[in-house]
Amino acid sequence: MAFFKKKEHINPLMAMFVGVTILIVGLIFAKTYAASYFLSGAYVLLIGFGYYKSCIRILPAFIILSAIFFLAFYYGKNSLIAGVTMVNRLGAIFVGLIPGMNIEPICMTRSLNQLKVPRAITLGMLITISFMPLLREEIARIREAMKTRGAGNILNPKVFYRAFIIPFVIRLVNISDTLALSIETRGFSIESNNATTYKKETINVVDVTLLLLVIVGVVLLAVFK
Amino acid sequence: MQNEQDDITQLLENSKGNYQEETKAESTQLQPRIQIFKKFAIKDIVFLAIMAACMLVTGGIMPLVVHVPVFGIIQLALALQFSIFPTIGLMKVRKVGSVFFMSLCCGIFFAFMYLPMFVCIMICAVVTELINIIIFRGYEKDIAVAVSGAIYFPFTLPLLYVYYNFLYTFNGQEGEAVNAFIGANAGAAIGISAAVIAISVLGAFVGYIVSKELIRVGVMKK
Numbered sequence: 001m002a003f004f005k006k007k008e009h010i011n012p013l014m015a016m017f018v019g020v021t022i023l024i025v026g027l028i029f030a031k032t033y034a035a036s037y038f039l040s041g042a043y044v045l046l047i048g049f050g051y052y053k054s055c056i057r058i059l060p061a062f063i064i065l066s067a068i069f070f071l072a073f074y075y076g077k078n079s080l081i082a083g084v085t086m087v088n089r090l091g092a093i094f095v096g097l098i099p100g101m102n103i104e105p106i107c108m109t110r111s112l113n114q115l116k117v118p119r120a121i122t123l124g125m126l127i128t129i130s131f132m133p134l135l136r137e138e139i140a141r142i143r144e145a146m147k148t149r150g151a152g153n154i155l156n157p158k159v160f161y162r163a164f165i166i167p168f169v170i171r172l173v174n175i176s177d178t179l180a181l182s183i184e185t186r187g188f189s190i191e192s193n194n195a196t197t198y199k200k201e202t203i204n205v206v207d208v209t210l211l212l213l214v215i216v217g218v219v220l221l222a223v224f225k
Numbered sequence: 226m227q228n229e230q231d232d233i234t235q236l237l238e239n240s241k242g243n244y245q246e247e248t249k250a251e252s253t254q255l256q257p258r259i260q261i262f263k264k265f266a267i268k269d270i271v272f273l274a275i276m277a278a279c280m281l282v283t284g285g286i287m288p289l290v291v292h293v294p295v296f297g298i299i300q301l302a303l304a305l306q307f308s309i310f311p312t313i314g315l316m317k318v319r320k321v322g323s324v325f326f327m328s329l330c331c332g333i334f335f336a337f338m339y340l341p342m343f344v345c346i347m348i349c350a351v352v353t354e355l356i357n358i359i360i361f362r363g364y365e366k367d368i369a370v371a372v373s374g375a376i377y378f379p380f381t382l383p384l385l386y387v388y389y390n391f392l393y394t395f396n397g398q399e400g401e402a403v404n405a406f407i408g409a410n411a412g413a414a415i416g417i418s419a420a421v422i423a424i425s426v427l428g429a430f431v432g433y434i435v436s437k438e439l440i441r442v443g444v445m446k447k
Contacts, residue, residue: 023340065289089291093291094288120265120326121330123270123274124277124330126274128277128331135282136282165431169439169445172275172279174444176272176275179275184268190270
C-alpha cells in the first residue's frame with residue numbers, strides 16, 4: 001500500500017501546512033512561556049522527521065538574533081516576559097521556516113499540478129525558487145567583474161548603477177529570453193489541460209503522523225498556555 | 226467665367242469636406258480597441274518570475290526586522306527593491322496582472338517568513354492593478370508603469386497599521402501594539418512613512434531609467 005510505503009521526503013503541501021501552522025500558532029501564543037516549550041518540541045520533532053540539516057543550519061542565526069532581541073527587550077522593558085516574547089516570535093519564524101527549506105521545487109510543482117493549480121502559476125513559482133541560487137551566483141560574478149575592471153566602490157551610487165545594476169539587469173533579461181526559448185522549444189504549453197504529472201506526490205503515514213503530532217502540540221499549548 | 230470659378234471652388238470645397246468626413250470615418254473604423262486584459266505568454270511568465278526571484282532574494286532581510294517595534298521598518302528595508310524590480314518587470318511585460326503575478330510568486334514564499342506581509346502584498350497588488358485599470362486602462366503608457374511601481378509598496382503601510390491595531394498582540398493586550406509601534410513616537414512613524422514613499426518613488430524612477438536604457442540599446446524588448 002502506498003500509504004505505508006517509505007518516502008524520501010515529507011509531502012510538500014503537508015510540509016508547508018506544518019510550517020505555516022507552527023508560524024501562526026507560535027506568533028499567536030508568543031507572549032506565553034508555554035509557546036517556548038511548543039516551539040522547542042516542534043524543533044525536536046522536525047529533527048526526528050529528517051529535517052536535522054536545516055535545524056542545524058538555522059541555529060546560529062537564531063541564537064545570535066534571539067540573544068540581541070532578548071537583551072534589548074529584557075533591559076528595555078525591564079520584564080522577562082517581554083524578552084521571552086521576542087525570542088518566541090523569532091523562534092516561530094525560524095522553526096516555521098524549517099519544513100519550507102527542505103521542499104524540492106519540482107516536488108512542490110508536482111503537488112500543485114495534482115491540485116490543478118494553473119500551470120502559469122506553478123511554472124512561475126518553480127522558476128522563482130529555482131532561480132534564487134543562480135541569482136546569487138550572478139551577483140557574485142558581476143561583483144568579481146567589477147573588481148577586475150577596478151570599477152570602484154559599490155556604495156557609490158554612480159558605480160552601483162553603471163557597473164552593477166545595468167549588467168545585472170542585462171544578464172537577467174538574457175537568462176529570461178534563453179529560458180523562455182528553451183521552454184517553448186520543448187513544447188511546454190501553459191494552456192494545455194491534458195498534461196499529466198511525471199511522478200505523483202502521495203501522502204503517507206509519516207506525513208500524517210507529523211501533522212497529528214503538531215496538532216497535538218497546538219492543542220496542548222492552547223490548554224496549558 | 227466668374228460662374229465657372231465659383232463652381233470649381235464649390236466643387237473643391239465639397240470634395241474637401243467629403244474627404245475629411247471619409248478620413249474621419251476611416252480613422253474611427255481603424256482606431257484599435259483598447260484591450261485591457263491580455264494573455265500571458267511563456268516569456269512573460271519567465272521574466273516576471275525572475276523579477277519575483279530578485280524581489281524574494283533581496284527581501285530576505287524581512288524576517289530580521291519584522292519585530293523591531295518601529296512602524297514601517299519593514300517597508301523601509303524593502304521599498305527600494307520592491308519598486309525597482311516591479312517597474313522593470315512592468316516595462317517589459319505591459320499586461321494587466323503582471324504586478325499580481327510577481328506578488329504571488331514571491332509572496333507565497335514570504336508567507337513562511339511573515340504571513341501578514343504576504344496578505345498585505347497580495348492586497349496591494351490587487352489595489353495597484355485596479356487603480357491602473359481605472360486610471361490608465363493598462364500599462365501601455367510609461368507613466369502608468371512608473372506610477373504603479375511607485376504606489377505598489379507604500380500601500381502596505383495602511384494595511385500594516387490595521388494589522389498592528391487589530392491583530393497583533395504585545396504582552397497580551399491588543400492595541401498596545403499601536404502604542405509600541407506608532408503611538409510612542411508618532412513623529413518617527415510619520416517620518417518613516419514619508420521616507421518609504423520617497424524611496425518607492427526613487428526606486429520606480431531607477432527601474433524606469435534602467436529599462437529605458439536597455440530598451441534604447443535593444444537589450445530589452447517590450
